[in-house]
Amino acid sequence: MSSQILSFASLRPTTTTTTDSSNTKTTPHHLHNHTLSQRVYIPSHVYKHPAALLLELSTSLDELYRILPLIIKHGLYSEHLFQTKLVSLFCKHGSLIDAARVFEPIELKLDALYHTMLKGYASNSSLDDALSFFCRMKYDDVPLVVYNFTYLLKVCGDKGELRRGKQIHGQLVAHGFSSNLFAMTGVANMYAKCRQIDEAYKMFDRMPERDLVSWNTIISGYAQNGLARMALELVVRMHEEGRRPDLVTIVSILPAVANIRSLRIGKAVHGYVMRAGLESFVNISTALIDMYSKCGSVGTARFIFDGMGNRNVVSWNSMIAGYVEGGNPEEAMKFFQKMLDEGVEPTNVTIMEALHACAALGDFERGVFIHKLLDRLKLGTDVSVVNSLISMYSKCKKVDIAANVFKNLQNKTRVSWNAMILGYAQNGCINEALNYFCEMRSRNLIPDSFTMVSVIPALAELSVTRHAKCIHALVIRGCFDKNIFVTTALIDMYAKCGAIDTARKLFDMMNERHVTTWNAMIDAYGTHGVGKAAVELFNDMQKGVIKPNDITFTCIISACSHSGLVVEGIHCFTSMKKDYGIEPTMDHYGAMVDLLGRAGHLTEAWDFIQRMPIEPGITVFGAMLGACKIHKNVELGEKAANRLFELNPDEGGYHVLLANIYASASMWDKVAKVRTIMEEEGLQKTPGCSLLELRNEVHSFYSGSTSHPQSKRIYAFLETLVDEIKAAGYVPDTDSIHDVEDDVQEQLLSSHSEKLAIAFGLLNTSPGSTIHIRKNLRVCGDCHNATKYISLVSGREIIVRDMHRFHHFKNGICSCGDYW
DNA sequence: GTAGGGTTAG
Numbered sequence A: 001m002s003s004q005i006l007s008f009a010s011l012r013p014t015t016t017t018t019t020d021s022s023n024t025k026t027t028p029h030h031l032h033n034h035t036l037s038q039r040v041y042i043p044s045h046v047y048k049h050p051a052a053l054l055l056e057l058s059t060s061l062d063e064l065y066r067i068l069p070l071i072i073k074h075g076l077y078s079e080h081l082f083q084t085k086l087v088s089l090f091c092k093h094g095s096l097i098d099a100a101r102v103f104e105p106i107e108l109k110l111d112a113l114y115h116t117m118l119k120g121y122a123s124n125s126s127l128d129d130a131l132s133f134f135c136r137m138k139y140d141d142v143p144l145v146v147y148n149f150t151y152l153l154k155v156c157g158d159k160g161e162l163r164r165g166k167q168i169h170g171q172l173v174a175h176g177f178s179s180n181l182f183a184m185t186g187v188a189n190m191y192a193k194c195r196q197i198d199e200a201y202k203m204f205d206r207m208p209e210r211d212l213v214s215w216n217t218i219i220s221g222y223a224q225n226g227l228a229r230m231a232l233e234l235v236v237r238m239h240e241e242g243r244r245p246d247l248v249t250i251v252s253i254l255p256a257v258a259n260i261r262s263l264r265i266g267k268a269v270h271g272y273v274m275r276a277g278l279e280s281f282v283n284i285s286t287a288l289i290d291m292y293s294k295c296g297s298v299g300t301a302r303f304i305f306d307g308m309g310n311r312n313v314v315s316w317n318s319m320i321a322g323y324v325e326g327g328n329p330e331e332a333m334k335f336f337q338k339m340l341d342e343g344v345e346p347t348n349v350t351i352m353e354a355l356h357a358c359a360a361l362g363d364f365e366r367g368v369f370i371h372k373l374l375d376r377l378k379l380g381t382d383v384s385v386v387n388s389l390i391s392m393y394s395k396c397k398k399v400d401i402a403a404n405v406f407k408n409l410q411n412k413t414r415v416s417w418n419a420m421i422l423g424y425a426q427n428g429c430i431n432e433a434l435n436y437f438c439e440m441r442s443r444n445l446i447p448d449s450f451t452m453v454s455v456i457p458a459l460a461e462l463s464v465t466r467h468a469k470c471i472h473a474l475v476i477r478g479c480f481d482k483n484i485f486v487t488t489a490l491i492d493m494y495a496k497c498g499a500i501d502t503a504r505k506l507f508d509m510m511n512e513r514h515v516t517t518w519n520a521m522i523d524a525y526g527t528h529g530v531g532k533a534a535v536e537l538f539n540d541m542q543k544g545v546i547k548p549n550d551i552t553f554t555c556i557i558s559a560c561s562h563s564g565l566v567v568e569g570i571h572c573f574t575s576m577k578k579d580y581g582i583e584p585t586m587d588h589y590g591a592m593v594d595l596l597g598r599a600g601h602l603t604e605a606w607d608f609i610q611r612m613p614i615e616p617g618i619t620v621f622g623a624m625l626g627a628c629k630i631h632k633n634v635e636l637g638e639k640a641a642n643r644l645f646e647l648n649p650d651e652g653g654y655h656v657l658l659a660n661i662y663a664s665a666s667m668w669d670k671v672a673k674v675r676t677i678m679e680e681e682g683l684q685k686t687p688g689c690s691l692l693e694l695r696n697e698v699h700s701f702y703s704g705s706t707s708h709p710q711s712k713r714i715y716a717f718l719e720t721l722v723d724e725i726k727a728a729g730y731v732p733d734t735d736s737i738h739d740v741e742d743d744v745q746e747q748l749l750s751s752h753s754e755k756l757a758i759a760f761g762l763l764n765t766s767p768g769s770t771i772h773i774r775k776n777l778r779v780c781g782d783c784h785n786a787t788k789y790i791s792l793v794s795g796r797e798i799i800v801r802d803m804h805r806f807h808h809f810k811n812g813i814c815s816c817g818d819y820w
Numbered sequence B: 001g002t003a004g005g006g007t008t009a010g
Helices: A002-009 A044-048 A050-057 A061-073 A080-092 A096-103 A111-124 A127-139 A146-159 A162-174 A181-193 A197-206 A212-224 A228-240 A247-259 A263-275 A282-294 A298-307 A313-325 A329-341 A348-361 A364-377 A383-395 A399-408 A414-426 A430-442 A449-462 A465-477 A484-496 A500-509 A515-527 A531-543 A550-562 A566-580 A586-598 A602-610 A618-630 A634-647 A653-664 A668-680 A711-727 A742-750 A753-764 A781-794
Strands: A689-694 A697-702 A770-775 A797-801 A806-810
Touching (some): A050 A061, A050 A080, A096 A111, A111 A127, A127 A146, A146 A181, A181 A212, A197 A212, A212 A228, A212 A247, A247 A263, A247 A282, A263 A282, A282 A298, A282 A313, A313 A329, A313 A348, A329 A348, A348 A364, A348 A383, A364 A383, A383 A399, A414 A430, A430 A449, A449 A465, A449 A484, A484 A500, A484 A515, A515 A531, A531 A550, A531 A566, A550 A566, A550 A586, A586 A618, A602 A618, A618 A634, A618 A653, A634 A653, A653 A668, A711 A753, A753 A770, A753 A797
Parallel strands (some): A770 A797
Antiparallel strands (some): A689 A697
């Protein structure tokens, strides 16, 4: 097809941008200031000509190319009307080069022809091309009309080109259009789209008169800049000034209402829609569905959906999204299936929502089904869809598949990297997460707040203070330090590194906090054994606007538990339902059993379990068994353990705990019996692991393992160390039986992972330094005791962080009030 | 008119 246009263009070759002014200055004066229809007389023979008709009816570039030879053949090409029509059609179909090839050779160029070209450049080419053509128009002395400016302003707005938008605004003023309604609406729209809503409002405010379009422009401007309340105020003002909000007003205001999650306002808008008789418009109903589901009224959304005579795919998408966000992914999937059954073609948004639902359900099978569907729908190349796939696989714990999808993705965006980093971080692959973060940076992809929020928890898991400070520096350099998500993650990270004061400083510096921010800080105090501070902070929270949620109560009850604040803990538990209407979950019951049991109120704890309104689960009996181990209660320990064996038959840890309870009561035959059962059923205890940070490297140790390169030295050193600490008064806790044979018990006592880590730390640091180790399971009583003596003998500060709390050993004294 | 990635607890 291009050959045709080339031969045609060769009739009079020209270029698009250079100008021969002597040629084009000849627009007759009497033609100025007339519209095209007034100015041009259309001879009836032209309309009757088949080629003219064809041209009029053409819908695509290809058709145009086919008609062109006909026009040339019949000598119609010199006709004014045909030339103008061709320029306009080429512009419309986006072929500016062809349009210019027709445009340039025309000797007598009408103003309207220039205007058509400019419109073409503005809507189908680059802003640069449009602007240079605009300059040329001035050079050619073409009188400028308002629409020349509004087209350019629209492009600037759409592309967010504030600087050039301002320039055009300036020229518009210079040409005397500053009180023209259309022009100023265009200017206001440009500023609003460039996120300069205050400037947009100034323009709006100065308008001597306003029409529906200018009202809609400023209202949608506020709505799209996230200032829903201001947008709504303007709707009210608009109403007061006698302008009735129309379809466009409603469609721009509803997403804003949805964003501020105000059901009350949403209902008011809905009322208006009904009164104005707008409910039959598909996009209005769809926007209503979106609003209701975001405001938590999925039922109403569904009611509207069911009542719709016409639906489109967006209506379905909004409904599916509503179910996913409303915490009902199962219903979302049912809806998705229903949509497929009814033969509605899914779009990429549909697929993303469905994948989101699978991720929420952890439903790998249906996730794979959708993945397969993608190829059939030819949506598998859409980056956003692939990003959702990566996320779905990671959330279904198939991080390897996610990584494979990521690897095969051609145009990885920042979001793709973020999804992969988060996927690794949430699946416990900390090193991979950090490596990908480094690789992302080395590829000059600038991390954003989402990247930070994915990486920071990974670093929190490592709890290496130096890394923590590094990422904090990156956060500040990237200006993410005002982002609540990022700062909350930082608070948690510092707390997990033991730097609770730094965490609190960050907390105090925040202007706005989420409930998660409070939770992170309350939990930080709980983990550090400062239950009082946790309770104080919880009380501060209750005075503010942010209401505690279920997790807040898990944190605060657990904080009370670890500090022995039984009364306070019970008070929180009661208040949870009474004052906040939060129904306790298994975690809360577990925390309560831990609170009572740890403090020695074992009978109360057992009674509490019996009175639970829901079937007690693993967490509850786990807490009970733990308490029985601490307080050496055989009877209740057996009961709890027996329930645990039924509930989680694959976990060997409960058997070990029970054996330890028997051992503390010298019931050796029962110890042997438990041991036999374990052997028969092939049960194993999840191995403990300790991590130690040394000179910016992290070393990991498993109990009884010899995999560390310095392993031989460590074991040899441990032997002498045990002698030394025994001399200082350490008595190995022989009550604690471990998961292997008796004869190696002595050796095992000293080869628990935390002891290996400490021995390694002592070997590689000088006296006076701090050894900071982290244990991924709870520190055992004997290790706790041993650490006390090691700290005394070696004169070093040893900080052990277990899953629940920190133990600071200094001169043999542990600051924690935990009960062992 | 709809959308891809997010913090806390266990």
